[in-house]
Amino acid sequence: MKQLTLGNKALARGLYEAGCSVVSSYPGTPSTEVTEEAAKYDEIYCEWAPNEKVAMEVAFGACLAGKRAFCGMKHVGLNVAADPLFTCSYTGVNAGLVICVADDAGMHSSQNEQDSRHHAIAAKVPMLEPADSQEAYLFAKLAFTISEEFDTPVIIKMCTRVAHSQSIVDTAERVVPEIRTYEKNIAKYVMMPGNAIKRHPFVEERTRRLIAYGETAEVNRVEMGETGLGIITSSTSYQYAKEVFGEKASILKLGMINPLPVKLILDFAEKVDKLAIVEELDPIIENHCRQLGLEVTGKDVFPMEGEYSQNMVAEKLGVALSPVKSLEEALPGRPPVMCSGCPHRGLFYTLKQNKCTVLGDIGCYTLGAVAPLSAMDVTLCMGASISSIHGFNKALGEESEGRTVAVIGDSTFMHSGMTGLANIAYNQSNSTVIILDNSITGMTGHQQNPTTGYNIKGDPAGKINLEELCRALGFARVTVVDPYDLAECDRVIKQELAAAEPSVIISRRPCVLLKYVKHEKPLKVDCDKCVGCKSCMRLGCPSISMKDGKAVIDTTLCVGCGVCKQLCRFGALQSQE
Amino acid sequence: MTKNIMIVGVGGQGSLLASKLLGHLLLTQGYDVKVSEVHGMSQRGGSVVTYVRFGEKVYSPIIDKGQADFIVSFEKLEAARYVEYLKPEGRIVTNTQEIDPMPVITGAAVYPENLVDKMEKLGIAVDAMDCLALAEQAGSAKAVNIVLMGRLSRYFDIPVEKWEQAIEDCVPARFLELNKKAFALGRDYEA
Numbered sequence: 001m002k003q004l005t006l007g008n009k010a011l012a013r014g015l016y017e018a019g020c021s022v023v024s025s026y027p028g029t030p031s032t033e034v035t036e037e038a039a040k041y042d043e044i045y046c047e048w049a050p051n052e053k054v055a056m057e058v059a060f061g062a063c064l065a066g067k068r069a070f071c072g073m074k075h076v077g078l079n080v081a082a083d084p085l086f087t088c089s090y091t092g093v094n095a096g097l098v099i100c101v102a103d104d105a106g107m108h109s110s111q112n113e114q115d116s117r118h119h120a121i122a123a124k125v126p127m128l129e130p131a132d133s134q135e136a137y138l139f140a141k142l143a144f145t146i147s148e149e150f151d152t153p154v155i156i157k158m159c160t161r162v163a164h165s166q167s168i169v170d171t172a173e174r175v176v177p178e179i180r181t182y183e184k185n186i187a188k189y190v191m192m193p194g195n196a197i198k199r200h201p202f203v204e205e206r207t208r209r210l211i212a213y214g215e216t217a218e219v220n221r222v223e224m225g226e227t228g229l230g231i232i233t234s235s236t237s238y239q240y241a242k243e244v245f246g247e248k249a250s251i252l253k254l255g256m257i258n259p260l261p262v263k264l265i266l267d268f269a270e271k272v273d274k275l276a277i278v279e280e281l282d283p284i285i286e287n288h289c290r291q292l293g294l295e296v297t298g299k300d301v302f303p304m305e306g307e308y309s310q311n312m313v314a315e316k317l318g319v320a321l322s323p324v325k326s327l328e329e330a331l332p333g334r335p336p337v338m339c340s341g342c343p344h345r346g347l348f349y350t351l352k353q354n355k356c357t358v359l360g361d362i363g364c365y366t367l368g369a370v371a372p373l374s375a376m377d378v379t380l381c382m383g384a385s386i387s388s389i390h391g392f393n394k395a396l397g398e399e400s401e402g403r404t405v406a407v408i409g410d411s412t413f414m415h416s417g418m419t420g421l422a423n424i425a426y427n428q429s430n431s432t433v434i435i436l437d438n439s440i441t442g443m444t445g446h447q448q449n450p451t452t453g454y455n456i457k458g459d460p461a462g463k464i465n466l467e468e469l470c471r472a473l474g475f476a477r478v479t480v481v482d483p484y485d486l487a488e489c490d491r492v493i494k495q496e497l498a499a500a501e502p503s504v505i506i507s508r509r510p511c512v513l514l515k516y517v518k519h520e521k522p523l524k525v526d527c528d529k530c531v532g533c534k535s536c537m538r539l540g541c542p543s544i545s546m547k548d549g550k551a552v553i554d555t556t557l558c559v560g561c562g563v564c565k566q567l568c569r570f571g572a573l574q575s576q577e
Numbered sequence: 578m579t580k581n582i583m584i585v586g587v588g589g590q591g592s593l594l595a596s597k598l599l600g601h602l603l604l605t606q607g608y609d610v611k612v613s614e615v616h617g618m619s620q621r622g623g624s625v626v627t628y629v630r631f632g633e634k635v636y637s638p639i640i641d642k643g644q645a646d647f648i649v650s651f652e653k654l655e656a657a658r659y660v661e662y663l664k665p666e667g668r669i670v671t672n673t674q675e676i677d678p679m680p681v682i683t684g685a686a687v688y689p690e691n692l693v694d695k696m697e698k699l700g701i702a703v704d705a706m707d708c709l710a711l712a713e714q715a716g717s718a719k720a721v722n723i724v725l726m727g728r729l730s731r732y733f734d735i736p737v738e739k740w741e742q743a744i745e746d747c748v749p750a751r752f753l754e755l756n757k758k759a760f761a762l763g764r765d766y767e768a
Contacts, residue, residue, distance in 0.1 A: 004600045004610055029616055108615050132611075132638075165638035166600055166612040236638065243636040311641040324643040324661045325699045331658055332686035334678035336588065336623035364621060372683045445616065537682065542622050545677045546684075554676070556709075556718055 005169040007162040010133035011100060012037035013169065014140025019176035020044055020070050020098070022062035024055040026415065027444040028074030029109040030163040031102035035072050036447075039456045043174065048447055048456050051382070051415040052077035056084045056099065060153075063097040064189070066180040068144050072100040075116045076381065080416070082119060085153065089123045090199040091189050092151035095180045096144035102158040105280045106307035109443070111362065111379065113305060115281035120155050120258040124203050126210050127155040127258040128219065131238045133167040139255065142219065148180075150206055150213075157257065159280065161236040161307065211259045219255035222268055226250065229317070230272025232265065232285055232296075236308070237278040243310040244319055260288045269294050276317055280308050338367045340543040341519070341559035343438055343509035346483040347407075348375040349539055349563075350490050354497075356405050359392065361385040361417075363409040364442040364511075372540045376407070383408070383416030386433055390420065393429040401430040402497050408433070410466065411441035411449040418473065424502050425474030432496050433504050435466060436483075438511040446514065470504040477503035484509060486566045512559055520560025521576040525551050530572035536564040579632035581640045582729070585659050586651030587676050588625045594747065595649065595722040596627040602743035603631040606735060613638040624655055624678075647732070649725050652676050653705070657692045660701065669701060670728050672708035672721055704728055706766050715759035723748075723756045727763025737764070 005013070011034050015023065023046040025035040039046035049055035055071040062069035073081060078101045088097070101119070104110040120127035128143055130136040136158065143154040187195050214220055225247035233241050234254040241251060252268045254260065265288075269275055277286040277298035286298035301316040302308070311321055338345050348368035351358055352375040360366055360376040361384065369376035378388065385406035393401050408417045413435050424431050441447040448454045453463035470478045477499055481492045489507070496503040510517050522543070532549040543558040544551055551572065565573045582599060584592045593614060600612045608631040615625060628640045642661045650656030650671040663669065673693070680686040689695075693705045706728065712720040723744065730740050741757060748756050 002604075004604050004612065006614075032616075160615070161613060161638050164614050164616055166610075166614075167635075167638070168604070168609065239636040239638065309639055309641045310637045311643075322643050322665075325663065325665065325701065326661045327657055327695055327699070329689060329695075331654060331689060332678050332680045334587065334622075334624040334655070334658075335680075336621040337679050339589070339621060367621065370679065371685070372679075443621075537684075540679060540683065542677075542679065542682065545682050557676075 002168050002170050004166045005133045005137075006033060006166050007130070007133045007136045007158060007164065008033035009037040010137040010169045011140045011156065011158070013171055014137040015070050015098070016041045016044060017172055017174045018096070018141045018144045019068055019174060020144070021067035021176075022059060022069040023047070023071065024049045024058035025072040026050070026052045026055050026077055027441055027447040028077050028102070029444055030104060030160045031072045031074045031077070031100060031158065032444045032447065033163070034100055035456070038070070046456050048449060050450055052081040053083060056081040059097060059099070060084060060088050063093045063095045064182060066095050066182050068096045068177065070098045070100070072102070074110065075101055075103045075114050076110065076112065077101070078116055078119050080382065082123070085119065085125070086123045087191050087196075088153050089125045089203055090191055090196055092202075093147055093153060094182060095177070096147035097153040098140065098143040098147060098156060099153055100156045100158060102160070102163050103281070104160050106160060108160055111381065113281065115284070116155075116157055117257055117282070117284050120157070121284070124207055125153050125155055125258070126150065126256060127157050128255055129157045129235045129257040130162055130255070131235050131253070132162060133165070133169045135255065136162060137169050137171065139219070150210060152206060157235075159235055207259050211261060214256045214259065214261040215264050217256065220261055220264055221253050221255070222264075223251045223253065224271070227272045228274065230268060230275050231278055232268070232275065232289065233278040234285070235280070237280055237313070240308055240310045240313040241278050244314045244317070254285065257284070260285065262292060265289060265294070266292060278302065278308070278313055281305075335370060336367060337370060337540065337542050338364065339512055340541055340557045341512035341561040343483045343507070343512065344368060344436055345373070345539055345541065346486055346563045347434065347436065347489055347507045348373045350486060350493055351375045351405065353490065354403070354493055356403055356493070357392075357400065359385045359389045359404070359406045361406075361408040361412050363412050363436075365407060365409055365436050368407070370540065372538055382412055383420055386417050386420030387423060389431045389433065390424050390427065390429045393431050404432070405493070405497070406431065406433045407436055409442070410435060410437040410439065410451045411447070413466070414450045414464070418469070421470065421473050421475070421504070429502065430500065431502050433502075435504060435506045437466060437506050437508040439508075440511050440514060442511050446511070466506055475502060475504050477501060478506065479503070480506045480508050482509055483507045484561055484563055486563065512561070520562070522555040522558035522560055523553050523562065523565060523573050524576055525553055526572045526574055529570045531570055533570075535567045535569065536573060539564055539567065579630055579635055581645045582629040582647045582649060583640050583645045583659060583662055584627040584629065584649045585655045586625055587655065588621055588623045590651040591719060591722045592625060592627050592651060595726055596629055598726055598743050598747045599629045601747055602735065602740060603629070605739070605743070608632060609635045611635045611638045624658060626659070647729060649729055651721060651725070653692050654678070654688065657689070657696060660696060660699070663701060667701070668704065668732065669696060670704045670725060672725065673705050674707070674709050706763075708763065711762045711766065712759055715762055716755040720756055720759035723759040724763035727760035728766060730760070730764055
């Protein structure tokens, strides 16, 4: 049946039809929906793992046991999972193992713009790169076939514009392959030096076989048009090139991006006058072509950063663009902000008032760095807040211990905060760690995690108690605060910064966007009492603005959290019964 | 010939339902369709854009500068932000609601005045209407998206019944009457 389908959903459909039985992933934009959609099929066991390394190892275990398995993650998640990836390239698989990594060129929702193709090259595993939803669907099925035929994990590389675009997909039925019985094979699966050293030549030979496969496989295809210009491209860049040139150029579209073919490229180059490489981020196809001795246009005209588009391809390859109409004045930007009623806001306001140095982490709460709160100093990667505060305090000692905090969300804490906390307990720095527990994985669109008590399907599951966990890791001082209560937040933060031992503060209130969270009526402004002092504006709440010298509440946005009311010394902001 | 519709607004305003409705409708009309959304951090009150493209064969999932036949905007400043994406003969259908972005809230910038006039001075056709009021008239402030779709429907050679069928397919049954009313209010609105 033909349906307009999101790229990620199409990939999930491919997993389903390929008979995939076990899925374990960690959410991350733009990869999250693959696993969410897979979880809608009762035939697939699906879970959110605490992090990508765990997820990949779960999927590896399932494939070892003889069932097709999958794990999905965003580009930076593959860094976390790189350890199992590099070595399961050596062990190979039993049943098929497919990994999806979703890159985010343009950084719509990421902390860097890394090109995941480097991971496939370094780990020596095949990587497929779909250009639309139909290919995402087909490549998911193909990936399992390649995985089993070549005894290798296979990576499918998505990008934001393929993952989050809908295009038409024509689906089929699910076919479950026979279970491949697990057989003990120490030489293949126990990667100690004596065994691993014998697997490395297998990996190199496998790469040679995969190159040969890519020379003729349908996954790479030539679309001959006019021969003045030949374009070698993949993924969404293919769509842009096709949009601009149609039949006016010849195109070699690569669906398998690692390893890259040799003869196919050389033959294509023979047939065209000039060669251009169109690929987002790093010059991987381009460098390969140069190694083959070909003269190409690539990053000499195209940028290494950001997303491409049809206009960019046109402009860089000499096709004129028509002029556009534009307003002369500069318009104010609209950066993302913490939502109205976000529980993180009160906590960050308190940190700002206390002039804290704040080592931040990855999640919605990274928006604490945005003006007017500007209450974050550093954000690096998942879990880095806790490990880094230890280093910061070891370097500066008492000078920083009394005014520095780490902030990390509940999901991020379970992902990779625990090990950092163990380090603080073990190596003894007087650090203050704040866990922002909003009882969900927020930024990626509300996924459950080990602290919420529910699994991916919303059914009751194991629930880790954060207070007990922190105490078990050696923290005697664990305090819970409600971030809507500014006075209490201030008291506890001052108290824990002053304490002579490490401490954890759990700032606990569920995300205001969760369906079960009851919203209060919007606040109202008593204009007679409002003196226009703008104290309430210091919160950076999108519901509050100033008109004609008085505070105004946007009643379509305000959820009545009442945090602003605590800042008004004149009683002008009032809750409605 | 590929036609291009950009749906723009502030994260959280409900533009995903509008693109779902359009995608569904255009698919049933036999077109090749691509819809591109952005999820994640931008959805938190930032400027959000959804691209809807349809025609015999659509390649790129995105709309570039100078290519949009229509810009459908949930908020006035957001309509102005994407003017460069419009074709010279393109049309803007916008809600007149103003939502202050953070730089305006903090006082670092001011909300620009007379944006509709300024766009019209460039020779752009602008349908500006208070969709929030019309949505509330239909029964819910959340129906702004369907009011906008109603207005947009005037410029398509697709029978009203097909639009109504698409609404029926895309919204929960208990909100159907409300949304049909919102659609009619948008469609019949006279500027």
